[in-house]
Amino acid sequence: MTEKSPVMDDLTDFAVREHRSLWLDAWRCLIANRTAMVGLVVVAIFVLSSVGAHFFWNYDAEMDLDYGSKLLAPVLRVSEESPEIHIFGTDKLGRDIFRRVVHGGWNSLRVGLVAVSISLFVGSILGLFAGFFESADLNRFEKTLLMVGIGLGLGALPAWIARQPIQSLLFGLLGIVSVSTPSFLANRSRLRRLAFGLLGMLIGALAGIFVGPMVALVCGVIGLGIGLLLAKPVNGKVFSNIVMRVMDVILSFPSYLLAIAIVAFLGPGLEKGMIAIGVVGIPIYARLARSAVLSVTQKEYVLAAQSVGEGHGRILFRHILPNILSPIIVQATMGLANAILSAAALGFLGLGAIPPEPEWGAMLGDSYKYLSSGAWWAVLFPGLAIMFSVLGFNLLGDGLRDALDPKMRV
Amino acid sequence: MKPLMEINNLTTRFHTQDGTVNAVNGISYTLNHGEILGVVGESGCGKSVHALSIMRLVQIPPGEIAAGEVFFDGRDLLKLSEKDMRTVRGHEIAMVFQDPMSSLNPVYTIGFQISEALILHKNMNKRQAKERTIELLNLVGIPEARKRFDNFPHQFSGGMRQRAMIAMALSCEPKLLIADEPTTALDVTIQAQIINLVIRLQQELGMSVMWITHDLGIVAEMVHRINVMYAGLIIERGLVDDIYNHTLHPYTMGLLGSLPSIDEAPGTKLISIPGLPPDLVDLPSGCPFFARCTYREERCAKERPQLENGPEEGHSVACWRWREIQKMGIS
Numbered sequence: 001m002t003e004k005s006p007v008m009d010d011l012t013d014f015a016v017r018e019h020r021s022l023w024l025d026a027w028r029c030l031i032a033n034r035t036a037m038v039g040l041v042v043v044a045i046f047v048l049s050s051v052g053a054h055f056f057w058n059y060d061a062e063m064d065l066d067y068g069s070k071l072l073a074p075v076l077r078v079s080e081e082s083p084e085i086h087i088f089g090t091d092k093l094g095r096d097i098f099r100r101v102v103h104g105g106w107n108s109l110r111v112g113l114v115a116v117s118i119s120l121f122v123g124s125i126l127g128l129f130a131g132f133f134e135s136a137d138l139n140r141f142e143k144t145l146l147m148v149g150i151g152l153g154l155g156a157l158p159a160w161i162a163r164q165p166i167q168s169l170l171f172g173l174l175g176i177v178s179v180s181t182p183s184f185l186a187n188r189s190r191l192r193r194l195a196f197g198l199l200g201m202l203i204g205a206l207a208g209i210f211v212g213p214m215v216a217l218v219c220g221v222i223g224l225g226i227g228l229l230l231a232k233p234v235n236g237k238v239f240s241n242i243v244m245r246v247m248d249v250i251l252s253f254p255s256y257l258l259a260i261a262i263v264a265f266l267g268p269g270l271e272k273g274m275i276a277i278g279v280v281g282i283p284i285y286a287r288l289a290r291s292a293v294l295s296v297t298q299k300e301y302v303l304a305a306q307s308v309g310e311g312h313g314r315i316l317f318r319h320i321l322p323n324i325l326s327p328i329i330v331q332a333t334m335g336l337a338n339a340i341l342s343a344a345a346l347g348f349l350g351l352g353a354i355p356p357e358p359e360w361g362a363m364l365g366d367s368y369k370y371l372s373s374g375a376w377w378a379v380l381f382p383g384l385a386i387m388f389s390v391l392g393f394n395l396l397g398d399g400l401r402d403a404l405d406p407k408m409r410v
Numbered sequence: 411m412k413p414l415m416e417i418n419n420l421t422t423r424f425h426t427q428d429g430t431v432n433a434v435n436g437i438s439y440t441l442n443h444g445e446i447l448g449v450v451g452e453s454g455c456g457k458s459v460h461a462l463s464i465m466r467l468v469q470i471p472p473g474e475i476a477a478g479e480v481f482f483d484g485r486d487l488l489k490l491s492e493k494d495m496r497t498v499r500g501h502e503i504a505m506v507f508q509d510p511m512s513s514l515n516p517v518y519t520i521g522f523q524i525s526e527a528l529i530l531h532k533n534m535n536k537r538q539a540k541e542r543t544i545e546l547l548n549l550v551g552i553p554e555a556r557k558r559f560d561n562f563p564h565q566f567s568g569g570m571r572q573r574a575m576i577a578m579a580l581s582c583e584p585k586l587l588i589a590d591e592p593t594t595a596l597d598v599t600i601q602a603q604i605i606n607l608v609i610r611l612q613q614e615l616g617m618s619v620m621w622i623t624h625d626l627g628i629v630a631e632m633v634h635r636i637n638v639m640y641a642g643l644i645i646e647r648g649l650v651d652d653i654y655n656h657t658l659h660p661y662t663m664g665l666l667g668s669l670p671s672i673d674e675a676p677g678t679k680l681i682s683i684p685g686l687p688p689d690l691v692d693l694p695s696g697c698p699f700f701a702r703c704t705y706r707e708e709r710c711a712k713e714r715p716q717l718e719n720g721p722e723e724g725h726s727v728a729c730w731r732w733r734e735i736q737k738m739g740i741s
Contacts, residue, residue, distance in 0.1 A: 300508070304507060
């Protein structure tokens with residue numbers, strides 16, 4: 001005890017407790033939870049087998065074809081009629097189902113991971129900002145950023161119609177102008193609206209010179225709308241409202257239907273499927289993040305951070321973000337299960353992976369016709385793979401929820 | 411010597427769905443260098459809001475600092491840009507909050523949170539900040555500060571967290587420390603420790619302190635002067651001795667009368683001021699204390715009394731009948 005406190009020693013009997021971090025704590029809680037451990041083991045088996053297969057077990061889907069051994073029931077021993085072992089049997093093209101299930105895992109997990117990353121990243125950022133600016137007002141820099149974003153984003157529509165990317169940039173510029181309005185327009189909202197509407201129309205109608213009068217008309221009208229929107233003064237509350245209403249619109253579509261629509265728009269393929277599933281999942285994270293931010297902002301440590309003079313960015317990313325991570329992590333784990341399921345659904349409908357590529361949903365879609373002729377193995381094993389992977393992630397997610405719940409902690 | 415802070419006609423309102431809440435209604439006072447000022451009043455009388463208004467931490471909207479001037483070291487804080495104001499916060503005025511359980515961020519270590527302010531304001535590097543933080547933790551009486559540096563808030567007890575908060579507030583050597591009911595969430599023995607700590611630090615560092623509380627018993631032993639607030643107004647102010655021994659305002663008398671005394675026989679009922687404070691959305695045009703006052707007369711309902719100088723130097727009161735009350739010699 002070299003550093004004895006000058007005032008009082010009455011606190012020394014507080015034994016200095018073991019140094020534990022938040023995450024270490026959560027990990028211990030997770031290990032103690034048996035169902036979560038089952039989930040973790042299942043997930044680990046899937047991850048290891050598919051990653052291992054992808055890198056160390058060569059498989060060329062294009063060349064895998066053997067009509068001689070099609071629709072064989074599981075064979076566990078080499079014999080006259082089947083010179084190879086097929087522990088899960090073979091499908092209609094004589095492909096080994098075990099091999100395809102293991103390789104399909106790589107695709108399914110990849111879809112899940114990428115899709116969840118898209119929704120997680122975009123959704124949490126949107127929710128974080130929406131929740132924070134619900135009560136804090138935008139400063140000038142943030143306002144400029146927002147207006148430029150709106151200009152660029154919405155301007156993409158006429159730019160896409162007229163095939164002139166420069167239009168989008170011009171609308172972005174208009175956004176900058178709207179933040180730094182010249183003083184004579186400051187108190188005249190009508191004049192301001194008129195000026196911005198006309199400017200927007202002009203930028204939109206620019207297409208006419210290059211493309212044609214009809215395009216110019218359409219883009220002019222859209223431009224007018226964007227101009228009027230940019231003329232509106234925004235504050236944090238308006239921004240938050242816009243973001244959350246857009247999220248409501250996305251949520252109002254049945255999720256599979258929306259995913260199918262997006263894939264139909266983008267064209268089939270595993271990557272397009274990832275994007276579709278990712279976009280559909282955005283609102284969940286946005287809502288979750290926003291609600292968590294709203295409750296964390298009320299905490300006194302945020303006020304305390306303000307009272308020592310910290311700015312918006314620092315408070316948002318250093319104080320609020322780490323405190324809303326745990327519900328988002330839980331949701332992401334559960335979301336992985338969901339994304340795998342969605343990917344399988346898309347694959348089943350022929351909208352996910354392109355045929356010879358192995359993917360669980362597509363394998364089901366390929367083989368369900370042969371169920372009536374007794375080939376149960378062709379659908380059972382991919383189906384079980386989907387089921388167990390989803391179950392594994394769900395169990396793990398449940399365990400994480402308990403482990404990361406601050407109320408469970410002493 | 412010029413006062414450290416001079417507040418003129420500070421007015422803060424909140425525009426809510428139920429109407430405009432007049433939280434602070436034009437208060438004026440001065441705070442000298444090295445002085446401990448107590449701000450007392452019951453819940454909802456505008457004590458905290460007025461402190462947050464000084465720091466400009468009132469949420470806008472729904473809040474609005476409608477009028478007033480806050481001269482701090484010669485500058486009007488209400489006219490500063492947000493960027494300049496950020497350097498005032500923490501650097502020149504620091505604040506300690508009511509609930510030590512929630513005023514530290516649970517995901518960072520105590521040491522990290524205190525050194526963060528040092529790195530931010532004092533341009534220290536990590537090592538210097540760590541050394542200074544350990545010094546500060548020692549200063550506020552946290553034993554084995556070096557070991558405690560890497561502790562998380564949940565490993566601290568309530569009193570220790572409040573000490574850590576005070577260390578954080580003092581990290582940049584502010585000229586004014588605003589303590590917003592810092593002992594309310596603590597038990598009585600810890601309260602006493604925190605009060606002694608602040609008194610000692612005030613003497614060592616020579617800063618000014620504003621101590622906001624609803625407990626007149628606490629402020630009696632530590633502050634130099636008192637502002638008594640009611641319904642967003644200062645209704646009586648003066649040196650501690652004058653407020654306690656020559657009370658002039660009926661509300662202050664009520665507050666003092668409602669303190670439990672140690673000599674009372676067991677079973678004696680605690681005295682309370684009858685009625686409720688006025689609705690801040692719809693303030694009466696007369697004296698805000700009219701409805702609950704035992705000395706009221708007709709005039710009190712119609713005209714609002716302004717602060718006027720009382721019998722002693724620096725003792726002012728906003729009551730029409732303070733002379734009569736003084737003559738009656740009630741206290």
